[in-house]
Amino acid sequence: MKKLKHALALALCASAMGAQAQTELTVYTALEADDLKKYAQRFNEDHPDIKINWVRDSTGIVTARLLAEKENPQADVVWALAGTSLLMLKNEDMLEPYAPEGLDQLSPKFRDRDEEPAWVGTNAWMGALCVNTIEAEKEGLPMPTSWEDLTKPVYKGHVVMPNPNSSGTGFLDVSAWLQMMGEDNAWNYMDGLHKNISRYTHSGSKPCKMAASGETAIGVSFAFRGARLKEQGAPLEMVFPKEGLGWEVEAAGIMKGTDKLEAAQTLVDWAISRKAMEMYNEGFAIVAMPGVAKPVKHFPANAEELIIDNDFAWAAENREAILAEWQRRYDGKSEAK
Template identity: 35%
Template sequence: MLLAASAIALLPAMQARAQSGELVLYCSVGEEWCRVMSEAFSRETGINVLMTRASSGETYAKIKAEEGQPRGDVWWGGTGDPHLQAAQEGLTEEYRSPVLAELQDWAVRQAETSGFRTVGIYAGALGFGYNSELVDDPAPACWADLLDPRFADDVQVANPNSSGTSYTMLATMVQLMGEDEAFDYLTQLHNNISQYTQSGSAPIRAAATGETAIGIVFQHDAVAQTVQGAPIVTVAPCEGTGYEVGSMSIIAGGPNPDNARIWYDWALSPAAQELGASAASYQVPSNVNAATPPEAPRLEDVRLIDYDFATYGSSETRTRLLARWDAEIGSLPQ
């Protein structure tokens, strides 16, 4: 893929700033997209990428555990809430990329909310997908429909401690319903849950193979299964839903800070953001000059809530909600 003009202009400066040949990348999107990005960056800059893939919650916990002796340079991808918590806790460092001027408003707001310790790189709406060969009419169209007893032991969602996708669901329900009502809903939903997975996208892969009927995921992950030929129908819940601003952060005190900034600028370029589609990732990119994949769910067609990223990405709120989930939902018998 040809580099867009802005990326071409940035590359000589990027290469000139490099002081070593390595970048340690913590990646929180799908394995294939992590690999595509890492390989493209290495080809274009000559910097060797040492990549580790893990879900958002797992990566936050890893960075927190390494505080004071960080091993990673950049955390790329994953939902924005744990990135904001890391920023609040001083685990990531301020950086204002020259590419900021090219970004969507929601990506810039993410940067401003964090004191420029993180930035938005893509967006995607929460929802669910169902296997049309396993689900009879009436098809589920709303969050409330997932409580139907006919779906007993036939719904999967991730654990919000490990998965940013599932934490987005938890925070979405609290904002849609109120906190106590949201936990009542999740308690009822538990009766239909067959498994709380570690990865946020695992539930829809299970639905695609017929292991379960319904997977609660970001809508673009459901679309990806349909594109690959699975009988998955994507649903934007009728009551409204939350969304993610997938984010990127430079880890404070990482071993290769110059290369971290090189990655950061490159990953915000149109050409780098367009690589997602080649890895069957159909999020909406944050650079206004990057082409949105035609398969990507249109955010303007989804009833989105006014998701409060500052509150639900704060250390206090996120820690409290996860502790309550552990106490009231995670402790329930399966």
């Protein structure tokens, strides 16, 4: 009995020492809240010695927080934040350049162009409309097929969209319209769209959730959330406007000044591994490593053909001016924070 107690005591001591030796990384992210646990668990299957402490919010809020903390960074790693946000951090010299293991296996459009990149892309999310078929029929709304359709008077009060100042999804839409239509035409388009908007949310997934629950007929959102809700039984039709879709790279990078550099590099190595790519593909149709992605249910088979030729550098350089102009014109319909 004494030997058993001694063995148990040694095991508990070893466990406690292991827990003490575990490195903790503060990771800022805009990842969907219901996937935080999955991402950490999959990473810990290979690296149980590193614990992820998530700090999660919408893209715009996380980006603003990182910039505000420039002189006293609190994050060690950024993972699953918009590539345009990482470009802004790079331009502020806030990222530690690092060429992760497996970098050469990524598509060139999913990485910083420097030889030793400041950030690397992991997957992409794309815009979409979530249309509640029951509400649309009840209100006599035709199924939209284009962005232009949403400016028609029949949709007045039936459209919800994310605020681009707080939502990465909202910003990718606005940025895409500006690139597709040209600035004057795009702002004219948004003026017309604004007449039909009932509110702007501070979350990119919320308009789709509202459509799923019948709170609105049409939610301007993104494909990942719509596909997941549709699979759960929501009465949604996914619409991919024919003019083209805005999209954004989800990216990872290491914050300059972290005192846990080795662990941070380990996380970024894993974030672009094949195992991670297969995990992303469970919800996203487009991933950074060619040849990995398989079709995702409720996504269009030609997803990569629908997305625009996105100029991320232009979007990052002009982000503040775009957001200021959008806020000046349309913020009166934004929900309270």
